[in-house]
Amino acid sequence: MILFIAYERDATQLLQSYWLSAVAVISGGFVVYTCTRVLIERENGMADILHRIRGPLHSDDRRLIAVVREHFLIPPSLLPYNLAKPQDLGYHEYSKGDSWNIIHTYLKTLFTNEPPGFFVEAGALDGEFLSNTLWLEQSHGWTGLLIEPDEASFFHLQNKQRKSWLIDACLSHDIFPEEVVHVTRTAREGKESVGIPWYTRGSAHELNVDVEPETSVFALLSEETYSVAQCFPLETLLLALNVSTVDFLSLDIQGREKDVLRTVPFSKIKIRVIAVEIVESSVDQSFIDFMEGNGYVLLNKDTLPLIRDHIYVRRDEAILHQKLKHFVFSFKSFNRKSLAFNYEKR
Incomplete structure (x- = not known):
């Protein structure tokens, strides 16, 4: 320091x-x-x-793209994976919790037997805990871009030796790069029970973004520190990597997801499947309308708002929609209501 x-x-x-x-x-x-x-x-x-680069420079400015490419992006690791040990039972148990199972089930249905693709995961945390993309990378040879602005989490992310590009930054909610104040949460001393440290770190967020009440479990169990984070538009990062097609985009950035998606030039960037966390407890129909207006189908509308993650597939992805024809996902929610979603009922 x-x-x-x-x-x-x-x-x-x-x-x-x-x-x-x-x-x-x-x-x-x-x-x-x-x-x-x-x-x-x-x-x-x-x-x-x-x-x-603290703003404003347009997302496709060639100078901005050059700076990102030369000074911010870290190439995929050539070293062996350094993942959690099998004996770390608590870590493994909690790392498959939350909505991970739901998203993973959809990904298996959509991308099994597909050729290796390219993903972007924003809110990558340590690259393993609740990762929506590690399975695609390990089991199916995908690569991609992992985005994480929290420096402590990014340190662990680098040590995992993922086979994807890394960037210690956040996604801008404008078409320009910007700086924001990032709020890091760490578990209070004596509150580091199994699973809590990484769930707590995962609740890090941009200052003044309304994520959850101050009385929430993470606020009660954590201490907050502040730093300045550099954010870039998603378009800038993809241009720096010469990528125009993203097969899977995972957005879990604590309250800025909808703003980020509204900056995406969908006419220039093809994103086939999107999993986006929505922090509000009510359904935002205007956002669903926005996504549908940009050519997407919301797969799990029947599970909202009980499950807040939205999963979208481009309407013109005929092969992916064919795979979903006989897809049924059943689960039990935390309040013990049984739900089932059948794609054919859409």
């Missing part, structure tokens, strides 16, 4: 000299920057563009 202290009048010059992931505290004429990385200095002529 690097600590910069400067007089307030020097802060602008400092920010122009370095690209910082920092939190600024102004007190008594001083600015204190707690920095987690310094990527590049101004002498290479990139100071202006690095300053402007």
